[in-house]
Amino acid sequence: MQSSLSSPPHASSHGTPNRAAIIWAALIFATMLTWLVGERGDAGPAITALLMTIAFAKGTLIILDYMALRRAPLMWPLIALGWMLLVCSMIGLAYWKGLAA
Amino acid sequence: MTPVSAPDSASESTARRLPGDLAIWFFILAELLAFGVFFVVYAFTRANHVELFNAEQLTLDRTSGAINTVLLLTSSFFVVRAVQVAEAGFSRRAAPWLAAAFACGAGFVVVKIFEYAEKIGAGISLSSSTFYMFYLSLTFFHFMHVILGLVIIAAMWNGARTGRYGPDNMNGIETGAAYWHMVDLVWLILFPLIYVMR
Numbered sequence: 001m002q003s004s005l006s007s008p009p010h011a012s013s014h015g016t017p018n019r020a021a022i023i024w025a026a027l028i029f030a031t032m033l034t035w036l037v038g039e040r041g042d043a044g045p046a047i048t049a050l051l052m053t054i055a056f057a058k059g060t061l062i063i064l065d066y067m068a069l070r071r072a073p074l075m076w077p078l079i080a081l082g083w084m085l086l087v088c089s090m091i092g093l094a095y096w097k098g099l100a101a
Numbered sequence: 102m103t104p105v106s107a108p109d110s111a112s113e114s115t116a117r118r119l120p121g122d123l124a125i126w127f128f129i130l131a132e133l134l135a136f137g138v139f140f141v142v143y144a145f146t147r148a149n150h151v152e153l154f155n156a157e158q159l160t161l162d163r164t165s166g167a168i169n170t171v172l173l174l175t176s177s178f179f180v181v182r183a184v185q186v187a188e189a190g191f192s193r194r195a196a197p198w199l200a201a202a203f204a205c206g207a208g209f210v211v212v213k214i215f216e217y218a219e220k221i222g223a224g225i226s227l228s229s230s231t232f233y234m235f236y237l238s239l240t241f242f243h244f245m246h247v248i249l250g251l252v253i254i255a256a257m258w259n260g261a262r263t264g265r266y267g268p269d270n271m272n273g274i275e276t277g278a279a280y281w282h283m284v285d286l287v288w289l290i291l292f293p294l295i296y297v298m299r
Contacts, residue, residue, distance in 0.1 A: 013118065013120075013188065014120070014181060014184050014185050014188060015181075015185070016185075017182060017185060020178060020181045020182060020185070021178070023178075024174060024175065024177075024178040027174045028171060028174060028175075031167060031170045031171055031174065031292075032167070034167070034170075034292065034293050034297055035163060035164070035166075035167035035170075035297075037297055038163040038166075038167075038296060038297035039163060039164075041299075043155075043299045047298075048298055051293040051297060051298055052293070054293070055289055055290050055293050058289045059286055059289050059290070062177065062282055062285060062286050062289065063286065065181075066177050066178075066180075066181050066282045066285075067120075067278075067279055067282045067283075067286075068120045068184075068275075069119075071117055071118060072117055072118065072119045072120065073117045073118075073119060074117070076119055076126065079130065080133070083130075083133050083134075083137060084286075084290075086137070087137045087140055087141065087290060088290070090140075090141045090144065091140060091141065091144040091290075091294060091298075094141065094144030094145045094147065094148045095144065095147075095148070095298065097145065097148040098147060098148035098149075098151045101148060101149065101151065
């Protein structure tokens, strides 16, 4: 009975505990990477592209796995991922505009 | 002879399903749109004041921002575990996971209050500069979403504690979880955009 606490008796539509934990570890690692970039004072187009790519990757994990949109009707993950891609791209475009100014 | 029920149960187990209440997803889309507009307006305003934004960004505490990111991500993980446990039929066992999620969210609030107190103590306000106007208004807008999320998690905790959730009654806990993950999602852009990108 004790094992059922960490391992549900049937497959969950919200993924498995192990998958959720691995995703959490990946998200924390990515956050540390972002923090490190900030602490080092790294800047420039490549760094901004890296930061936005990390943000998009983290957002994709949240949207598909934690929000469980991976198993939702296709329209919903596409809208959420499309929002993420659009916002990250616009931020990148604005950064480029700032360089040119 | 193929059993008639086999294809039905197979299709049920693989059927695509939107978790939680449909209404919360329309609310989430509206919230994502609002945050998205704010983020893009911030980015294009920065493009016209790069030196000012870069200089004043250095006064922000990136470590506090990173700690708050870790707290929100960990809180989201605990909420996922609560949903998984509830779906497995152990509603009451979801309560400790939700209590842990609440504690992490409350930790975010405490860190943010210290951050705001330090800035206000230094005489910084909405009218100090364009950068601080964006910093304070964007982070406070998000902060209010965290407060609402904590109220929702508390309600979910109460429901789990009383055995309300289970494989046949997931709507409430999935709806609250979706909102909380949205609060996490927008912070994942807010943190690098305001605290790190330069």
